[in-house]
Amino acid sequence: xxxxxxxxxxxxxxxxxxxxxxxxxxxxxxxxxxxxxxxxxxxxxxxxxxxxxxxxxxxxxxxxxxxxxxxxxxxxxxxxxxxxxxxxxxxxxxxxxxxxxxxxxxxxxxxxxxxxxxxxxxxxxxxxxxxxxxxxxxxxxxxxxxxxxxxxxxxxxxxxxxxxxxxxxxxxxxxxxxxxxxxxxxxxxxxxxxxxxxxxxxxxxxxxxxxxxxxxxxxxxxxxxxxxxxxxxxxxxxxxxxxxxxxxxxxxxxxxxxxxxxxxxxxxxxxxxxxxxxxxxxxxxxxxxxxxxxxxxxxxxxxxxxxxxxxxxxxxxxxxxxxxxxxxxxxxxxxxxxxxxxxxxxxxxxxxxxxxxxxxxxxxxxxxxxxxxxxxxxxx
Amino acid sequence: xxxxxxxxxxxxxxxxxxxxxxxxxxxxxxxxxxxxxxxxxxxxxxxxxxxxxxxxxxxxxxxxxxxxxxxxxxxxxxxxxxxxxxxxxxxxxxxxxxxxxxxxxxxxxxxxxxxxxxxxxxxxxxxxxxxxxxxxxxxxxxxxxxxxxxxxxxxxxxxxxxxxxxxxxxxxxxxxxxxxxxxxxxxxxxxxxxxxxxxxxxxxxxxxxxxxxxxxxxxxxxxxxxxxxxxxxxxxxxxxxxxxxxxxxxxxxxxxxxxxxxxxxxxxxxxxxxxxxxxxxxxxxxxxxxxxxxxxxxxxxxxxxxxxxxxxxxxxxxxxxxxxxxxxxxxxxxxxxxxxxxxxxxxxxxxxxxxxxxxxxxxxxxxxxxxxxxxxxxxxxxxxxxxxx
Numbered sequence: 001x002x003x004x005x006x007x008x009x010x011x012x013x014x015x016x017x018x019x020x021x022x023x024x025x026x027x028x029x030x031x032x033x034x035x036x037x038x039x040x041x042x043x044x045x046x047x048x049x050x051x052x053x054x055x056x057x058x059x060x061x062x063x064x065x066x067x068x069x070x071x072x073x074x075x076x077x078x079x080x081x082x083x084x085x086x087x088x089x090x091x092x093x094x095x096x097x098x099x100x101x102x103x104x105x106x107x108x109x110x111x112x113x114x115x116x117x118x119x120x121x122x123x124x125x126x127x128x129x130x131x132x133x134x135x136x137x138x139x140x141x142x143x144x145x146x147x148x149x150x151x152x153x154x155x156x157x158x159x160x161x162x163x164x165x166x167x168x169x170x171x172x173x174x175x176x177x178x179x180x181x182x183x184x185x186x187x188x189x190x191x192x193x194x195x196x197x198x199x200x201x202x203x204x205x206x207x208x209x210x211x212x213x214x215x216x217x218x219x220x221x222x223x224x225x226x227x228x229x230x231x232x233x234x235x236x237x238x239x240x241x242x243x244x245x246x247x248x249x250x251x252x253x254x255x256x257x258x259x260x261x262x263x264x265x266x267x268x269x270x271x272x273x274x275x276x277x278x279x280x281x282x283x284x285x286x287x288x289x290x291x292x293x294x295x296x297x298x299x300x301x302x303x304x305x306x307x308x309x310x311x312x313x314x315x316x317x318x319x320x321x322x323x324x325x326x327x328x329x330x331x332x333x334x335x336x337x338x339x340x341x342x343x344x345x346x347x348x349x350x351x352x353x354x355x356x357x358x359x360x361x362x363x364x365x366x367x368x369x370x371x372x373x374x375x376x377x378x379x380x
Numbered sequence: 381x382x383x384x385x386x387x388x389x390x391x392x393x394x395x396x397x398x399x400x401x402x403x404x405x406x407x408x409x410x411x412x413x414x415x416x417x418x419x420x421x422x423x424x425x426x427x428x429x430x431x432x433x434x435x436x437x438x439x440x441x442x443x444x445x446x447x448x449x450x451x452x453x454x455x456x457x458x459x460x461x462x463x464x465x466x467x468x469x470x471x472x473x474x475x476x477x478x479x480x481x482x483x484x485x486x487x488x489x490x491x492x493x494x495x496x497x498x499x500x501x502x503x504x505x506x507x508x509x510x511x512x513x514x515x516x517x518x519x520x521x522x523x524x525x526x527x528x529x530x531x532x533x534x535x536x537x538x539x540x541x542x543x544x545x546x547x548x549x550x551x552x553x554x555x556x557x558x559x560x561x562x563x564x565x566x567x568x569x570x571x572x573x574x575x576x577x578x579x580x581x582x583x584x585x586x587x588x589x590x591x592x593x594x595x596x597x598x599x600x601x602x603x604x605x606x607x608x609x610x611x612x613x614x615x616x617x618x619x620x621x622x623x624x625x626x627x628x629x630x631x632x633x634x635x636x637x638x639x640x641x642x643x644x645x646x647x648x649x650x651x652x653x654x655x656x657x658x659x660x661x662x663x664x665x666x667x668x669x670x671x672x673x674x675x676x677x678x679x680x681x682x683x684x685x686x687x688x689x690x691x692x693x694x695x696x697x698x699x700x701x702x703x704x705x706x707x708x709x710x711x712x713x714x715x716x717x718x719x720x721x722x723x724x725x726x727x728x729x730x731x732x733x734x735x736x737x738x739x740x741x742x743x744x745x746x747x748x749x750x751x752x753x754x755x756x757x758x759x760x761x762x763x764x765x766x767x768x769x
Contacts, residue, residue, distance in 0.1 A: 034743060045483035056421050098727040101753060104476070104485035107417060109753075110727050114412040121412075130720030130728050213411045221409055277723070311725050 013268055014279050015334050025332055026275030032324055033310055036317050044314045045103055051090050051296070059083035062240070066226050066233045073236055080240035082297075085247055087116040089299025090315065096121050097129060099314045117244075119181035120210040123203060127184045133311050137256075137263045137284030144256065145263065147172065147179060148188035152351060153263045154360035165356030176245035181207060247297070250345060251288070255304030258286045258347035260337045281308035282329070287322070287338035294341065295319060305336065398462055401428035424528055425461055431531040433458040435523050441506065441597040450595045453559075454520040455493060455506045460531060462500045467534030469496045469570035470563040470641070470670075475505070476530035479518055485530065487751055488515045491562035492534065495569040506597065508559045538641065538670035540567045550582050553632055555623070555652055557589040557644025563670060564588075564641055565598055568605065568612065578611010585632050586614045589648060593618050623648055625655040636664045643670040688763040693734060695769060701761035705741060706731075710756065710769060717756060717769050724758035731756050736765025 014022060062079030065072040092115030094100070100108040107113075114121040127143065135141035139155045146152040150169055151162040172179045184203060189195035218241065223233040262283040269280065288294070288302040295302050303318035306325055310318075329336040339347070354360060400406060406415050406428065415428040424432055436457040444452030467473070476487040493506035509520035552571075554564040568586060578584070586605075590596040596616060606614035615631065617623075628635050635655070642652050649669060656667045690709050691698040697713045707729055710717050720728030724742055730753050737748040739762040746762055747754070756767065 030742070037743060037745075040483075042481065042483040053421065056418060060418070060421075098730070101727070101730075103483060104487065104752075111730060111753075116412060125727070126720070130726040133725055134721040134723070210412075213408065216408055217411050221405070274723075312727070 011276075013264070014276065014283075015332075017279075017332060017334075019273075021332065022273065022275035022279060024275075025328065026273065026278050028328055029278050029309060029325075030274075032321060033313065036310070036313055036321060040102060040314065044100070044316065047316050048091075048095075048100055048103075048108060048314070051086060055083050055086040055091060058086070063222060066222070066229060066236055069229055069232065073232055077236045077239045077243070080237065081243035084116055084240055084244040085297055088244060088248060089251070089301065090296060091299075092116070092121070093299050093301070094315045096125055098312050114210075116214070117177040117180065118207075118211045118214045119177060119184070120206045122206060123184040124180065129311070133308070135269075136281055136308055137261070138266055138269050138280075139263050140266055143183065143186065147183060148186065149179070150352065151355040152257050153355070155263060155265065156355075158355075158358040162356050165352050169352045173246055173249040174242065176249040177241065181211070250341075251298045251301050253348045254288050254341065254344040255285055255301055255307075257351055258337060258339065258344045259351065260335060261286050278309055279334075281305075282325075282334065282336075284308065285337070286344060287336075288341050288344055289338055290341055305338075398428070427461045427463050429463060431461055431463050431533060433460040433464070433529045433531050435525055435527040435529065436502065437525055438523055442595060444509070450591055451509045452520055453506060453508045453597050454523075455504050456519060456523060457502055457504050458529065458531075459502050460500065464497075464500055464531070465533050466497045466499045466501060467492050467503060468539040469567040470539035471534040471536045471566075472563070473505070473534050474532035475515070475519070477515055477518060477527075479514060480522075486515045486749065487530075488513070489535075490516075491559075491566070493562045493565050493569075495566060495573045496540075506559075506562050506565070536670070538563060538643065538668060540570060541639070551632070551638045552582075552584045553635060553638045553640040554584070554586045554588075555628075555640060555642045555644070555648075556587070557623075557648035558591070560643035560645070560648075560670070561588050561590075561597065563643055567641065572605070572610060572612075576610070578609075582611060584612040586612060587617070587623075587628070587631065588615070589617045589621070589623060589644065591619070623651045623655075625651075628655055636666065638666060640664075640667045641670075642667060646671075686760070686762060688736070688761055688765065690761045691764075691766045692769040693766050701763070701765075703760055706738070706754075706756035706759050706761065706767060709761070710767075715769060719757055722757045724755050727755060729755055729757045732768040734766045734768050736761070737763045738765050 011017060011019065011022065017025070058079045062076050062083055065076035065079060068076075092113065095108050095113045096110050096115070098110035101110050110125070132142055132144045137145060139145055139153055146156060149172060150165055151158065184207075185200050186195050190197055190200070218237040219234055222237060223230040226233040262280075264280055264284070269276070272280070282305055285304040285308040287305050288298065290298075290302055300315035300318045301307055303315070303322050306318035306321045307315065309325065310321065313321075326336045328334075401415050401419070410418055416430045419426040419428060425434065436459050439455040439457070441453040441455055442450070444450050470491075472489045472491045474487050474489050476485045478485050490505045490507055492503050494502075494504040497503040505519075507516050507519050509517040552567075554567070556564045564586065568584065571584065576582075576584070586602070588596075588602075593599075596602075596618065599616075602614050602616065605612050613631070632638055636658075640656070642649060649671065653663060653667075653669075656664045658664070686701050686703050688701040689698055690701050690706065692710055692713070692715060695713075695715055697710075697715060699709055699713055702709065704712075707717060707719055707722070717731065718728050720726035722729075733747070733749070733752045733754050737746055738754060738759045739746050740754075740758060741760050742758050754767075756769075
């Protein structure tokens with residue numbers, strides 16, 4: 001196998017690439033990034049505004065349809081669910097990444113935007129944009145590995161608590177927005193003594209304010225405005241939030257936890273080069289294949305690989321970048337983890353069940369360098 | 381003049397609806413996006429909090445002259461939304477426009493040229509199309525009736541102390557150069573509208589320096605003001621006629637003890653400040669000034685050694701540009717700006733570039749737009765620059 005032909009400089013962690021090859025790969029990805037940045041403009045602005053118009057229209061329609069008893073309820077829930085999904089995924093997540101800061105429009109500025117969930121944008125930007133996107137899949141640093149609740153990696157030490165993995169995953173899915181909001185409190189780090197309870201104090205007022213506002217809107221005011229239909233509207237709003245939670249959880253878990261996604265240790269990633277950072281992002285994410293509608297509803301996080309390589313570029317560019325990223329992966333003999341939604345979901349589900357028990361396979365990183373690609377093509 | 385003080389034309393919702401839209405209930409229903417994000421779906425001129433305006437008319441003041449390098453000037457009459465709280469004479473407003481072809485909203489400050497306005501009332505901006513100013517060029521050359529602008533509320537403390545008729549001020553003196561005439565014009569227009577006639581022994585002296593007679597804006601109106609019996613003396617100086625302390629003393633012998641409003645280019649401001657300084661270099665407290673944007677040096681070209689000064693304006697610290705990231709430069713000075721990834725992806729370190737030129741170290745792209753948000757961990761100075769930190 002290609003292991004014999006590895007040069008002494010090759011880095012096993014990075015699929016047998018040499019430092020020089022990793023640098024070259026970094027340069028190629030930087031060039032791709034540059035080309036897209038140079039091309040950003042009116043089309044991106046028009047797209048975002050179109051999505052926002054759709055979302056606001058769906059929201060207004062949804063709120064209005066609750067006034068139609070019986071026949072209006074299901075369409076109302078559908079409209080509101082779509083609105084909340086678009087708000088969180090293609091608009092909120094991406095705007096708060098700073099993807100549209102270049103527009104100079106305060107309505108789409110990462111510092112000012114907040115989304116329709118109980119998690120305050122301000123706190124999410126720290127835990128997600130900074131911690132998760134900088135330390136992606138570094139076990140012990142990236143708190144999105146298992147969200148501090150689940151065991152999703154063999155490197156996480158097993159404990160009888162993890163027998164509840166499937167149950168925790170189900171609860172996290174159902175109450176996903178609450179999970180994301182409480183995520184920032186780092187409760188598991190407080191339990192383990194790595195963080196003091198007092199460190200959370202500054203977070204409480206913002207969190208409480210956001211929770212109060214979201215709950216007041218969905219569970220008091222809008223239901224009250226429909227008068228005698230209060231219980232139906234209340235139930236409808238709760239259902240829309242649930243639908244959004246289930247969808248968002250599934251998309252995000254498919255982006256990070258299907259089989260074949262690599263994790264890293266703090267030692268391995270100390271003093272990382274730019275090329276190695278890119279590689280870690282690429283090997284630590286997975287895509288979902290699907291229709292245009294699927295990409296829109298997932299906020300293009302179906303292109304999680306591209307998102308992790310270029311988190312600050314407008315997500316609508318990921319599909320076109322994906323073609324090139326995949327080609328680069330092939331050329332360097334790197335895996336490009338993608339599959340249909342069903343496939344990726346099943347893979348994630350298997351992992352959730354598998355890691356509720358002790359042990360588990362070592363990290364997924366079969367050593368395959370460019371030599372392996374040549375061997376494959378010869379074999380074919 | 382009458383067009384400048386015409387009553388507001390209600391473009392938005394009535395007062396009752398307005399109060400409802402600004403209510404806590406409306407805010408609670410529209411959380412987290414805000415009422416205006418929903419209203420704009422229906423009509424951009426319906427706002428509960430933000431200020432927008434439509435251009436009502438464009439009046440060409442001067443057409444400019446390529447031979448002398450003078451730029452055209454136009455006056456835009458704006459109908460603001462009912463959220464406009466009005467302005468005091470001498471104030472300016474931030475104007476945001478989406479330039480065709482760039483998709484970006486650019487925001488610049490412009491002085492208001494019309495007399496003080498009441499809430500929701502029309503006002504005018506008089507703008508010179510600077511060669512390098514994309515926004516001013518667009519507004520002067522391409523804005524048309526109907527063009528939508530995003531506005532701030534009126535800002536600035538360079539205003540008339542009081543009016544009507546300034547009872548406690550005996551004399552007023554305006555010294556202006558170039559576009560600096562605009563805020564002074566707003567003040568004089570306000571005085572005259574409010575009944576100032578000079579018959580109570582008070583006088584207004586208006587001293588303005590323009591590049592040439594062709595470049596002189598408001599020429600007809602100033603001639604009318606000068607001819608009328610209103611206690612306003614107008615002195616226009618063109619071309620080589622520079623400001624001199626000698627001339628000022630002849631016009632206003634006790635100018636140091638006269639309430640003075642000074643606005644113009646850096647050269648004029650320096651000369652006038654000299655005249656208002658006493659032996660110890662102390663400026664007369666009667667002199668009020670408004671500066672144009674601080675002049676900043678040309679950016680270094682790629683490869684060239686970077687020379688310039690980095691100023692962190694809020695903390696008052698500054699240092700020589702070294703080519704290191706602005707975050708590193710700030711930290712060297714002992715500042716502690718917020719940061720996260722230090723590689724340009726997380727936006728924790730975003731700060732505002734208020735003037736000057738910077739270079740993105742990842743892309744090499746240079747930027748010298750004022751009031752642009754930059755990630756200081758991947759941005760270095762490319763010449764003099766001012767950062768709001």
